[in-house]
Amino acid sequence: MSSLARSVPFSFGRLGIVAGNTFLEAVRQKLFNFLLLLAVALVASAQLFREFNFGSSELKFIADFGFGSMVFFGSTLTIAATAQLFFSEIENRTALTLLAKPIWRTEFIFGKLLGVLAVVGVFCALTTGLLLVLLYNRETALMAANPEAFEAGRLIHYGDLVLMGVLQWLKFGVLAAITLLVASFSNTNLYTVVMGFFMLVICHLQYLARDAYSQVSALPLRLLVQGLSYVFPNFQVFNLADQIGIGQGIDPTVFLRVGAYALTYIAVFGGLAVYSFSQREI
Amino acid sequence: MKFNLARLRPLLTGSLVVAVLAVTGLAVRPLETPAWQWVRAQQPALKLESLQGALGQGLTVGLLGGFRAITADFFWIQTNSVWEDRDLPATQTFIKLVTAIDPRPLYFWLNGSRMIAYDMPNWRIVDAGGYNVVPPATQRRIDEEQATVALRYLQEAFNYHPDAALLHVEVANVYLNRLKDKARAAEAYRRAALRPDGPFYAGRIYGELLRKLGRKAEALAWLKETYANLPKTVDRARGVSAFTVESAMAPLVLERIHELEEELNLADDQRVKP
Numbered sequence: 102m103s104s105l106a107r108s109v110p111f112s113f114g115r116l117g118i119v120a121g122n123t124f125l126e127a128v129r130q131k132l133f134n135f136l137l138l139l140a141v142a143l144v145a146s147a148q149l150f151r152e153f154n155f156g157s158s159e160l161k162f163i164a165d166f167g168f169g170s171m172v173f174f175g176s177t178l179t180i181a182a183t184a185q186l187f188f189s190e191i192e193n194r195t196a197l198t199l200l201a202k203p204i205w206r207t208e209f210i211f212g213k214l215l216g217v218l219a220v221v222g223v224f225c226a227l228t229t230g231l232l233l234v235l236l237y238n239r240e241t242a243l244m245a246a247n248p249e250a251f252e253a254g255r256l257i258h259y260g261d262l263v264l265m266g267v268l269q270w271l272k273f274g275v276l277a278a279i280t281l282l283v284a285s286f287s288n289t290n291l292y293t294v295v296m297g298f299f300m301l302v303i304c305h306l307q308y309l310a311r312d313a314y315s316q317v318s319a320l321p322l323r324l325l326v327q328g329l330s331y332v333f334p335n336f337q338v339f340n341l342a343d344q345i346g347i348g349q350g351i352d353p354t355v356f357l358r359v360g361a362y363a364l365t366y367i368a369v370f371g372g373l374a375v376y377s378f379s380q381r382e383i
Numbered sequence: 384m385k386f387n388l389a390r391l392r393p394l395l396t397g398s399l400v401v402a403v404l405a406v407t408g409l410a411v412r413p414l415e416t417p418a419w420q421w422v423r424a425q426q427p428a429l430k431l432e433s434l435q436g437a438l439g440q441g442l443t444v445g446l447l448g449g450f451r452a453i454t455a456d457f458f459w460i461q462t463n464s465v466w467e468d469r470d471l472p473a474t475q476t477f478i479k480l481v482t483a484i485d486p487r488p489l490y491f492w493l494n495g496s497r498m499i500a501y502d503m504p505n506w507r508i509v510d511a512g513g514y515n516v517v518p519p520a521t522q523r524r525i526d527e528e529q530a531t532v533a534l535r536y537l538q539e540a541f542n543y544h545p546d547a548a549l550l551h552v553e554v555a556n557v558y559l560n561r562l563k564d565k566a567r568a569a570e571a572y573r574r575a576a577l578r579p580d581g582p583f584y585a586g587r588i589y590g591e592l593l594r595k596l597g598r599k600a601e602a603l604a605w606l607k608e609t610y611a612n613l614p615k616t617v618d619r620a621r622g623v624s625a626f627t628v629e630s631a632m633a634p635l636v637l638e639r640i641h642e643l644e645e646e647l648n649l650a651d652d653q654r655v656k657p
Binding site for chain 2: 150155161162165166169282286308328330331332333334335337338340341352354355358359361362365366369372373376377380
């Protein structure tokens, strides 16, 4: 915190201004539009890929494909946008101008985080909405063609689809906070992006380490792996979409737990990013 | 040399970050554990055992998360491609990879096991010189080896589909057609027939196998019990369609019952009246 910043109290207004500017800057970038367009095109084309479906039911396949697109392009967008929006401030020296004014580094970092959250929020809302329309139309067509299969009503729980969209958004929020933590001490955009993807991989696969430690007999190794499983958040808990498309829903208590889990990590990673950024000489 | 504390600052910051994250991990465990257990219960594909075999090749695709279904579908196309080329190691690897990525569709398990049990012995025999060159004992050994692999594969499928009648039928078919083991085949058909979604033919084959095994009284008792429960007329109110009645083949079962009654020389009063 600069001495100027110390002279003013923490302000949500300033934080909101940073977030708003970050959002506008992101929306103006070609990357956001490109990834959004790709994801929307892929979700919309899920029906075309039905020809490749062998195992699962058609609705399940479309739901899986839609969420797959959301996860893939959403993760890419989150990491790339976070790194780019942070380093554009550093490289263009606007961070120097900004932090020379009475503004807390906490406001700067959390403003960036909220801006990225707004960007991925728009992304998730659009792709979830599109998937919802797609599934609803297809299910209606199937119901008309084969009414016996839908005697118990619709198979898709559309409310759960929205919950899944919210959970994906929260997961991207954790990923953005992690990327911001890396960016807070990193010197280059490229390093941040690469580390962001590594973290994404680790967080997706950390459950393997957790499974493995229970089978390891050597105590030091077991403790090490166990410790690592505590350090990285488990991204697989966000994957509740498996029951969508086969007539089963999401347990609301599980949704709330995962939501609280994500918010805790967003706050902790955001706080650590602030701490790390405060140690940094710009 | 003068000790510079500032040099240690990145290390101290890093250690602090790791420590805070570890404490957070511990603190959120009560939130995470029940949610993780729920997710795991819904997603058998996430079990470590299923990934171990495929981790080398499937790592990248596994990471795609939601693309699991379509990734497995594309690998299934690849499986069929190497199957057409009669590439045994590749086919076997892809079959396992597909079910490691997405073990939920029964289709993959059933067709994968058929490739292993029925096609691969043929490839091996042809590669070894053909049916006229390879001695019958060797052919038999190859059949048994591949059947064992297929049965092991189907046993794994039961971890994900414990109630699937068609898996029991597939096991029974391997025992009957590849291992010529009527007793074990009969037992597997019986298990299939006892499942709520068990096909009618599984019960009929079980009765016929008991008959061939010389357990005629047992076969008669089974067929009589089966016959009593078979749908004989269309009843839309109870969901019995013409197709169901046709598949049940009650007249055929009755005919077999009569044949068994003849073979067992039963008295008239002990015989089933149509």
